[in-house]
Amino acid sequence: MNDSEHDAFRVLTINAGSSSVKFGVFDTVAHTQLFQAEIERAAHVEDAIDRIPGMLKAKGVAALDAIGHRVVHGGTRFRDACVIDPVVLQGIEECVPLAPLHNPPALAGIKVASAAWPGVPQVAVFDTAFHQTIPPRASTYAVPEAWRETGLQRYGFHGTSHKYVMLRVAEELRSPAAELRIVSCHLGNGASVCAIERGVSVDTSMGMTPLEGLVMGTRSGDVDPGVFSYLQRSLGLSVADIEDALYHDSGLAALSGAGHDMRDIEKRAADGDPKAQLAIQVYAYRARKYIGAYAAAMGGVDVVAFTGGIGENSATMRGRICSGLSFLGLDLDDGRNAGVRLSGSAAPQIQRDHSRVRVVVTKTREQWMIAQEAARVLAHGDPGFATIGPALEAVRAPSPPDVNAPIPVAVSAHHVHLTQAAVEQLFGPGHRLTIRNGLTQPGFWAAEETVDVIGPRSTVERVRVLGPCRARNQIEITETEAYQLGIDVAVRLSGDTVGTPVVTLRGPRGSIETDGLIVAKRHIHMRTDDAQARGLQHGDEVEVAIDSAGRDLVFRDVVIRTDPDFVTEMHIDTDEANAAHLDRGGAGELVSVAGCSARLTGTQTPASRMEKSCCLD
Ligand code: ADP
DSSP states (O other), X not given: OOSXXXXXXXXXXEEEOSXXXXXXXXXXXXXXXXXXXXXXXXXXXHHHHHTHHHHHHHTTXXXXXXXXXXXXXXXXXXXSOEEOOHHHHHHHHHTGGGSTTTHHHHHHHHHHHHHHSTTSOXXXXXXXXXXXXXXXXXXXXXXXXXXXXXXOSOOOSOHHXXXXXXXXXXXXXXXXXXXXXXXXXXESSSEEEEEEETTEEEEESOOSXXXXXXXXXXXXXXXXXXXXXXXXXXXXXXXXXXXXXXXXXXXXXXXXXXXXXXXXXXXHHHTTOHHHHHHHHHHHHHHHHHHHHHHHHHTSOSEEEEEHHXXXXXXXXXXXXXXXXXXXXXOBOHHHHHTOOOOTTOOOBOBOTTOSSEEEEOOOOHHHHHXXXXXXXXHHOOOOBTOOSOOOGGGOOOOOOOTTSOEEEEEEXXXXXXXXXXHHHHHOTTOOOOEEEEOSSTTOEEEEEEEEEEOSSOEEEEEEEEEXXXXXXXXXXXXXXXXXXXXXXXXXXXXXXXXXXXEEXXXXXXXXXXXXXXXXXXXXXXXXXXXXXXXXXXXXXXXXEEOOSSOOEEEEEEEEEEETTOOOEEEEEHHHHHHTTOTTOEEEOOOOOSSSOEEEOOOOOOHXXXXXXXXXX
């Protein structure tokens, strides 16, 4: 913290590109931008950064608390932003082969900045980090294993922008990001679409390099990899020639034959230029196709968001991309779309009133986000290497408690919590769990990994592991499964595993015998202020009446568990759900009965909600 202003935290952000250096100064306490600037066409990035201290002085910025650097590629090593030390620096250097044009200027920027501001902590913010939650089914190319072993996989970029869009959308809709399925469309000179499911990226259109996916200003986006040999045979082009053309002479520029500026292309198209018209059609079609694909990937979509120069400014392109998506429940309002004005951090909604999918337009603020990430990492400790997943504490934008708000009832399928030691015994030395999808409660997720639970009488196969790892193993099954396994299992609160039965867990690389087998006591996760507003506190037991069309019942012994970060939600297991004929979970009205009792009215929700919201404990 600088001495002059104890309530300020000033972060200098540096985005050192190959031909320019963008920088800005932000106060992350007062949430203000002091200024932003760009030094273009610097012969050497070092020369450009050398000029920054003088420019800061001229603007009256005397002291800095942190410096945040945009680093394009963090490979699979950097799953979050982290404080730069010699080990991190070496890690970034080792990622240079993955991004030979982009990581070297960032490294130069870090070196110059650490000499210019000795003692000021520096944080690397990676474009790839937000996408580290993408599951293997989406990040893996079906190519020879030897190729994949070199690091050939889909990484994704624009992560800082997509994360900002997610946070801004959640804030605007007053809905936790952990409850939203967002397709974020960043349409600038570079362009990508990202599927953000419950606060985590699950797929994105850029892949190993920023060449894959959408049509861009001068980049082709998706092409058949067979073009390389075809062009070599037919035009005698080398791999380097083809790659160069795919980056610099393709995309909108190639299709329009008149540059890559969408404003010009739209003008020409309106004047009847067939090339410009085709460019627009190909561009919009590709983007629409990705939105449909990502809705399929997430089992639906709640929000489509547009950002980047084209996404922010071109109402006609937004209209074209969204046309024909009413089958997804997306109906754009032409008037609202045409009337978008993006001053400040505005994020207007432009769907029609009945549209189930909301459509949001917002400016992206990558520099601002880099400053926020730097401040977050410095405030909460540096997760650095080997952490699993991004910190999710920032994804929620809590709305004020509403005692009349319905409480969702989620049906929790059987699942397992493991220690890191157990993970390694079951999945191999050094194994880290892979995030499959986020859960309703922030910071918790379902892993790709499953285990078999083996009892004396039978085996329950493919039981999902939930993350992050815990201090003790805990296996949560139903009474019916306990009977099938042949083990007498007690009803316990999560975490109360002392003296619980021992069971065998089998993974692909080994088996363990562990205690921790329980049938979970039913409970409601409740945000602390929500519980207070309803006159409840941690540990209270309530009654919950389920009205479920012919199988109403009252659950007694429902324990209230509170935490400031919880999303209010009742968890029951599949036996209980079956008893109440709530096979897909529900949502209901909470009515106080005799002090601290609750009454819920069951209503059906889509299957996807039930599958994704399996309980965290
Ligand atoms: P970058 O990816 O380089 O940050 P931007 O996000 O600034 O790029 O997007 C630049 C693109 O936005 C320009 O190439 C231009 O085609 C497009 N653009 C900017 N303003 C408009 C507008 N009013 N209408 C259509 N396109 C626009």
